[in-house]
Amino acid sequence: MRTEFIRIYKSVHTWTGILSGLALFIAFYAGALTVFKEEIVRWAAPPAAIAATDLAQAHELIARTLAEHPEAARDFKLHLQPAEHLPAPMSWSIKPPDADEHDSLAGRHYLATLDAAGLPAVSETQPSQLGELIDILHRVVGLPFDNDPNRWLMGVIAVLYALALISGVIVLLPSLVKDLFALRVGKNLKRMWLDAHNVVGFISLPFHVVFALTAAVFAFHDGLYALQDHLLYDGRIKEMLRPVGGAKPQARSFDPATMLPPAELVARVQAVVPDFVPDTLQYLQATGPRPVVRVWGHDPQAISPRAPGGFAVVDPYGGRLLSTDYLPGKQDAASTTVSSFFALHFATFGGTPVRWMYFLLGLAGAWLFYSGNLLWIESRRRKQRAENAAPEQRRDFRLLGALTIGTCLGCISGISFAIVAAKGLHGRVDDLNAWLWYVYYACFFAAIGWAFNRGAARAAVDLLWLSAGATLAIPLSSLLALLWPALGLWVNLSTASLGVDVTALLGSLALAWMARETARRARIGPQDSVWSDTQMRNRDTVS
Template identity: 25%
Template structure:
């Protein structure tokens, strides 16, 4: 049985972990709950896109690329997003000639003809996703650390509130503000416990696993450096393989691949390659990917979570489990409602802590007055 001294220490750890991370936790949890509807929000913010026809047989990728090159001559087409269950259109991210290296234009294209509609007016859904994943400009490990902090809060909260089942339906509405908020805080934490563990664990994994992987590669990579070589003149631009033919090659390499994004790198150069990234038909794991040499059309790297071992499968499950984008609109609403509870916990926990501090100050201020009255009565 946990001693009272240990419980007190865990309570202090729980309180300060919540206070230190409270604001960031609220931002990340609130934006994450809303970002579940990222694609729907983008369509809502761009109503003209929702009116575009949905084609049962989308235009070939080669046609889409040709339309982009014709509309934006000299620009670099970096990524093409394919139509999906929510978005009826193609989208492309284009870096126009003379634009800063960090500036991209998101362009919409009709799915039936591949014709360019024009730049997307609002990317509100994408901004919310960036706020949730990177806090806009921060490294992702910060959000991963918040996932670890959330696991600490969950673990200490479970130990502190040992009578979980008894408190499951406890709500004392007629009591003080702190008691009411404390009951709401515990109820929200208990009812959403399984979901909170899932979100915290998957968020911590996605934020911190790449950091550990980079550290492992740094340690294991030989320190010797290759000798510097004189720069060579760039060879003439070879012809590029068909995007549609390379997509068919990618689907043969990874059966069931449903590409969501096509990324073009160093296009029209001898070192050009194309990546097809997406989901696996009938499988929960995501982030299947095939890299293909755009000059020869031969796969360079194939990543199929189903065949890469246990940890690769675990990694492939993290994103769909975290964002809830695998079960349709009903599951998104469930993720949204449950996703709001950690945001509420960060607010309610902070309010409880502040109210407790105010009460302690009042008690300290009242103590001398009581002492003076006792002395006067004794005299």
């Protein structure tokens, strides 16, 4: 290939990378945590008597609750697997008509359970927004609202990301075979950063291609459908997209008391797919003309078509299986292809081992963007001539260095503090969900301010310690809850919740290690680097 083209694609890679790198860092760091969103929410969920869902009683619960609250019949859920954040077996939401389809927390939320006397006990609840906070940061490049303009911004970032991937591979091609797996740690810092960047970028390229494409589609699919509707389908797209729907339920009476018991509905689905693990029954229009139940769940052996899993559609009155179009492992080739895009983005296959792979590759992706920015700075810095004092570095390198450090470490520590705040501020403030956002953004912007104020080298050490501390506070709060119950903290003892503690502990150790290494580099690394800290150096020589 002509070296001229390599040079052109190097420019493409540099500029698309610099423009999208920091946004992608947030998307990948928060995205990696989103893989374990439910576990994090369970960690923070306040103690409540978890009513173990007794399927035998669930039938009573539904019938009696619907008799008192007919408005719930439009769309309610029965949770089959007890968890800290689902303290009652039955739940529903009444949403305002103008709510965004992606906003799962809009409107008012209700829980229902049977009390000791066997009567329905309905209470209004406010679900924690902690999981949504992390998810939204991930979906819209660190902005607080998941709305159309922000999604389009994310789409533009995804397009730049795709261009950076294509151009990065083209730039790498000439040295690909020779340098595969090379990670040369030594005097040449630029070499080391480049190797580290290339190892992650090239080896996990398919992973990144998946995310660039799916993120671009998730951002722009409404627009693309509208364009295609106009150009290809003569305005009939709504009709064409409507699922065939399978057979109609043969309902005779719409009295919820005559619905089949939930255990029976689950059994009918499991007779068809024994590996399928149902977790939620979603009743739609239970008293309307087309009552259906979606039996949601996962099958670790197959890909699930949507983010919450897959579902079978069952007639709640007759018990007939109406559709398996969205049932993992039961889809035809074309549907499986569409489902693959969702499964590959949302990690809905292979169970827990695959989710850990996504978590680690996601963190590696965040590292890719961080190292890309450092590489840009490192390869443009002014070299120190022997004997002379370290040269003054150009202003834009210093600023980008500070911005990179502040944004990345501000995001890490901000999320950790928000997780801790979900527990620590519970019951101490009026609007906990709003406070989670205040805590995150206060930390995020303070970190950026600190980085500009102190310069990249020193701020990197400070902020890495801050991130390590914030992340350590997660397991520490659980330990405190065990040792001093009087503090009003609590600790959840499920594997999911303890897993969050252990992971946060390991994460904080990794961050502390990075803080120590960074401090070392600031003292004894090359003096002409942005990462060198004269003051720390001088202190060393004096002592």
